[in-house]
Amino acid sequence: MIKSISVMVALLALVAGCRQPSKKETKQAEITYSNPIDVAFGDPYILDNGDGTYYMYGTGGGAKDGFATYSSEDLINWEFEGQVYTGNTDSSWNEKWFWAPEVYKRGEKYYLFFSAQWKENPTNEEENFMIGVAESDSPTGPFIDLFDRPIFNPGYPIIDANVFVDDDGTNYLYYSRACWKHPVQSEVADWAKAKGWYDEVEESWVYGVELKSDFSGVVGEPVLLLRPPISMDDQQAEWESRSVTSQEINRRWTEGSFLFKKNGIYYIMYSANYYAGKNYAVGYATGSSPLGPFTKAANNPVLQKNVDQGGDVTGTGHNMVLFAADSTEMYCVYHGRTTQSGQERVVFIDPMRIEEDGTLVVDGPTTDAQPLPFTKK
Numbered sequence: 154m155i156k157s158i159s160v161m162v163a164l165l166a167l168v169a170g171c172r173q174p175s176k177k178e179t180k181q182a183e184i185t186y187s188n189p190i191d192v193a194f195g196d197p198y199i200l201d202n203g204d205g206t207y208y209m210y211g212t213g214g215g216a217k218d219g220f221a222t223y224s225s226e227d228l229i230n231w232e233f234e235g236q237v238y239t240g241n242t243d244s245s246w247n248e249k250w251f252w253a254p255e256v257y258k259r260g261e262k263y264y265l266f267f268s269a270q271w272k273e274n275p276t277n278e279e280e281n282f283m284i285g286v287a288e289s290d291s292p293t294g295p296f297i298d299l300f301d302r303p304i305f306n307p308g309y310p311i312i313d314a315n316v317f318v319d320d321d322g323t324n325y326l327y328y329s330r331a332c333w334k335h336p337v338q339s340e341v342a343d344w345a346k347a348k349g350w351y352d353e354v355e356e357s358w359v360y361g362v363e364l365k366s367d368f369s370g371v372v373g374e375p376v377l378l379l380r381p382p383i384s385m386d387d388q389q390a391e392w393e394s395r396s397v398t399s400q401e402i403n404r405r406w407t408e409g410s411f412l413f414k415k416n417g418i419y420y421i422m423y424s425a426n427y428y429a430g431k432n433y434a435v436g437y438a439t440g441s442s443p444l445g446p447f448t449k450a451a452n453n454p455v456l457q458k459n460v461d462q463g464g465d466v467t468g469t470g471h472n473m474v475l476f477a478a479d480s481t482e483m484y485c486v487y488h489g490r491t492t493q494s495g496q497e498r499v500v501f502i503d504p505m506r507i508e509e510d511g512t513l514v515v516d517g518p519t520t521d522a523q524p525l526p527f528t529k530k
Contacts, residue, residue, distance in 0.1 A: 185522040186229045188466075189499035195488050196253040196313075196409065196471040197500045199228070200292060201478075203258070208292045209500070210237070210254040210265075211488070220254045220267065222293055228475075228484075228502060228526045237294030238265055238287055246285060246302050248272050253313045253409070253471065256292065263289045264368065265296045266314040271303060280333035282310040284326075286368045305371050307360075309335070313471070316364065317412040317443060324364040325443045326371060327378070327421070329408035332357045340385040341394045341405070351403035356381050359410045359423055361444045376444045379423055381405040392454050393425040395432035402427050409435075409471035412443065415507050421447055422455075422513075424470035429496070431458055431467035435487065437513050456487065456503075456515045465491045466518040468498070474505065477527050483507075484526055485515045502526060 194211025201207055209223045209231060218241035223231035238254070240247040247269035254267040264286055271283040283303035287296035310331040317325045332355040336342075342354035359379040363372035382390040396402050409424035419440045426432040436453035440446055458467040472487035485505040488498040503517030504526075 184525065184528075186525055187522045188501040188503065188518065188520050189489065189491060189494065190229060190231065190502060192223055192231050192500045193494070193497050194500050195498040197486050197488055198253075198255045198473050199475050199486050200256045200258065200263075201475065202292055208234070208256065210256055211500070212252045212254070213498070216251070218249070219251055220265070220296075222256075224293070234293045237289070237292075238267070238296040240269055244301070245298060246272060246300075247283075250282065252282075255315060255473070257316055258292070261290065263292050263296070264299075265289070266316060268312040268314065278310070278333070280310045280331050282312045282331055284311055284314045284328055299368060304364075304368065307375055309333075311360075313408050313410065315411050315473075317414075319414070319443050322366075323443075324366060324368075325361055325412070326364040327359065327361045327410045327412055329406075329410065330358045330360060332404045332406065337381075337405075339381070339383045341381075341390065341397055344385065345397050345403070350400055351397070353403065354397055355404045357404075357406045357408050359407050359421070361412075363444075378421065378445050378447055379407050379410070379438060379449070381407055381425070388451065389436070389449050389453060392434060392436070392457070395434075396427040396430060399430075399432060401430045401432065411473045413474050413476075414443075416511070418511055419443055419445075419447075420507075420513060422472055422474070424472070425454070426470075428470065429468070431460070431490075433468045433470035434458070435470055435472055435485075435515070439511065450513065452512060452514075455513055456485065456517055459518055464518070465493075465520055466501075467491075469501070469518050475502075475526075482527055485517060487517075489518055491520070 194214045197211040199209050207225045214221045216236050219239040221236045222234045225231045250270045252268040256265050271281045274281045286299045288299045289296040311328045313329045315327040336353035337356040345351045360375040362375040381393045412421045422437040434454040434457035438447035438449045456469050466489045468490040475484045505515040
């Protein structure tokens with residue numbers, strides 16, 4: 154009997170030694186990560202579901218005529234959950250070019266804000282983008298259009314919706330007016346025309362407006378918040394004009410805005426330059442109210458290509474900010490390109506912080522090993 158027990162103990166020990174580590178144990182063993190994350194999204198947005206699970210949404214990522222999502226418990230290892238919204242149907246208001254989704258949890262419901270081409274296009278405009286909202290009982294969908302129309306029509310094409318709820322419960326919608334048929338006079342435009350490069354330079358501008366609590370429309374008129382500099386001696390002009398000065402294209406962008414409040418200050422981050430080019434970069438501005446006025450920061454851009462410093466990353470932009478549950482830590486989530494990814498956009502997650510003087514700093518782009526998000530002590 155003693156010999157039998159000894160053999161059994163030995164077998165149990167052998168089985169235990171051969172046991173595969175659990176998913177939780179594997180994650181605990183991963184003490185570092187490196188960018189890019191293994192998700193090919195443009196315009197990434199991460200929802201903290203509040204139950205230990207995160208959901209990432211973005212442009213592309215395996216979705217056809219809509220959006221897909223990935224889930225994760227550690228922000229590094231992501232599992233594809235499938236398509237969560239499908240447009241371009243007989244009943245949808247949209248038909249193509251599904252961009253920049255953001256999902257917000259309100260009570261037990263989830264709301265997907267996104268950009269797409271509006272079917273209602275009597276003058277056959279090439280860019281007829283509008284912003285819509287869809288609703289679901291689950292972060293993995295299916296999301297169904299809340300209305301059979303865009304949220305509102307300001308009279309020009311718009312993209313890149315971002316929603317902010319202020320301390321008093323008021324909702325605000327931020328978006329970018331598309332460059333389409335929006336030529337703007339500026340010293341940069343005059344300079345480019347004098348060189349024989351472009352007859353005109355189109356621009357996109359960021360606006361903000363109060364949003365109705367049921368998301369059915371807006372309150373009042375949109376307010377212009379951010380635009381490219383008019384003067385070439387403006388300290389922001391060099392980095393915000395690189396698409397033109399490098400002869401990439403005759404457009405200057407101000408898009409991909411994301412607003413948050415920290416220490417009583419409203420921060421609005423935004424992307425500039427050609428979204429498909431190497432010069433795409435991120436800056437920010439600050440203000441004392443959700444609708445500004447906003448002042449662009451002296452340390453812009455806070456996120457840009459690093460190939461000039463021997464790195465491997467270009468096209469960094471369209472970011473969002475992910476906060477720890479207690480708001481003590483914050484991360485910048487954005488897309489970029491590497492030599493390996495080519496023109497495919499991939500996701501980066503890098504630490505960011507607000508200095509004591511209110512200066513915003515992003516520690517990126519990085520591709521080297523660093524601690525897992527929200528694990529620093």
